[in-house]
Amino acid sequence: KKDKDLSFSNRGKTLEDELNETNIYYLNHQKAIIHKKPVPVQIVKVEYPSRSAAVIREAYFRTPSTTDYNGVWNGYYIDFEAKETESKTSFPLKNIHQHQVTHMKQVTNQKGIAFMIVRFSSLERYFVVPFNIINEAWTLMEQGGRKSIPLKIFETKTYEITPGYNPRIDYLSVITNLIANEES
């Protein structure tokens, strides 16, 4: 790993940690209201100790029916899923789940703005991927095509986010371009 200005490295944070910081920045600056959805759980047993908070003692993870992030920005419905890969050359489609593709397709049909944020972690590169690009790759894969999206596609067909400072990953900065291109 080459030496670099440490103030711009992500210092071992997950992509979700970084996006959480970005969303807090947007909230505090009244720029957008975007939150990560809680992990859905099915609660079976709760205990109520006296003079203490309730404790969930048995619960199970449920499969979500949506993507992880949504909210509103300047009247637009914003909806996305965050994914990362250690690969330096392509993004494996097995990281995406059918219910996420289905949800993004439904959102797009309702004129919401759906996309993925993909981090190539070992390259420290971040891309906003419009849903139509995901859909093309997913459909090709279902038809027996390749099971990953090469980095070249990200470089030529998606919107790269240049990491900055406060917020480090300012994804809305490229969404303006995405929306302009989709409206034309």
Place this chain on the structure above:
Amino acid sequence: KKDKDLSFSNRGKTLEDELNETNIYYLNHQKAIIHKKPVPVQIVKVEYPSRSAAVIREAYFRTPSTTDYNGVWNGYYIDFEAKETESKTSFPLKNIHQHQVTHMKQVTNQKGIAFMIVRFSSLERYFVVPFNIINEAWTLMEQGGRKSIPLKIFETKTYEITPGYNPRIDYLSVITNLIANEES
């Protein structure tokens, strides 16, 4: 309770049960993509029995930072909270929490459509309450005013939903009016 055509009674369902059915209808008919957010929990301990699903053994309820429902409809960001009361005369403001008011205000500032759906359960009457009405009542209460919203206000200043059939509580049918009035 007067005799009535049972096919139009809610048969003891909670408001959330009814809205869940409505949202499933909207999804299946590709009319809107609106989901209830999962209850946020902080997970502390998970067990992984062999050949079985993971079991959460210790978790705590977190206070949400948003309302319970959001999604997209025809390009609009839709966001609401569902509340019910057994009162026949007014809606107690203690049923609403500051974080919900704050969230709806932030959504409104970002040009999203924020409202509450209130069910007067013993009257079987349902109202879509625009955020500005909630905000007025909340602000008055903070200044020492009354701690509830009288039924008369619902009847004169909000949008009543007539229970129907499939879906029984078609809240989007009045949102069109709400949006038209807010855009004028």
